[in-house]
């Protein structure tokens with residue numbers, strides 16, 4: 512049997528938490544339905560496409576307190592203030608880690624960040640059951656993350672369909688060409704290529720460039736992880752990415768607004 516990886520452990524922990532959840536599915540559905548009744552989502556995919564259409568490299572700026580690979584990054588950050596500085600720098604969207612154990616995040620971080628700005632927000636978490644998708648809508652997210660390596664083909668298609676039904680965009684995260692094929696088969700119109708290997712944590716800064724040709728032109732493409740600054744961003748823009756999703760290189764900076772603006776300007780005008 513292959514050794515248990517970090518990803519296996521975190522997915523097991525999320526499945527155990529889902530099994531121990533004392534709420535009924537009906538309760539979570541009611542909360543999600545209430546959120547739908549309260550108003551539409553902000554349009555995460557549309558926000559990235561619009562900023563790209565205006566000639567920029569769209570930036571999905573992440574709120575990340577700590578990470579399994581690096582430890583503490585900005586443990587005391589104030590989500591609302593960080594969201595304001597990202598918006599000031601021209602971010603097209605936010606990504607907020609809501610996992611507590613590995614990242615120190617929470618649904619409250621997401622709610623605070625979203626209410627501090629007008630930007631659409633991705634709930635970045637390990638979605639393992641349909642209730643996670645309902646929860647994302649209920650907590651105020653505009654988009655949900657579906658990690659191809661964590662879900663089988665049926666789950667990928669079903670969770671994505673549920674997200675669409677709730678008005679959420681689904682960012683389907685892939686690591687290689689085979690996962691991109693599975694994402695497209697599941698109907699994905701928003702694909703992320705994560706350059707961080709979730710088993711070894713190693714970042715391969717050439718990965719997203721290598722995988723880009725497999726993603727059709729009508730799919731909004733996001734390069735995730737290990738983007739250190741404008742030089743990396745420029746390579747990804749040149750490879751056809753609409754957006755970069757950046758955590759560590761933004762959250763650890765004192766001048767977050769300027770750092771976002773520099774990434775956004777990395778696209779070479781055609």
Ligand SMILES: O=C(O)c1ccccc1NCC(=O)[C@H](O)[C@H](O)COP(=O)(O)O
Pocket residue numbers: 573575578579580581705707709712735736737738756757758759760
């Ligand atoms: O960040 C990690 O160490 C990590 C480890 C295992 C699973 C996921 C992990 N991060 C989640 C993310 O996808 C990143 O926070 C996101 O892509 C931004 O990455 P970065 O710009 O390198 O902080």
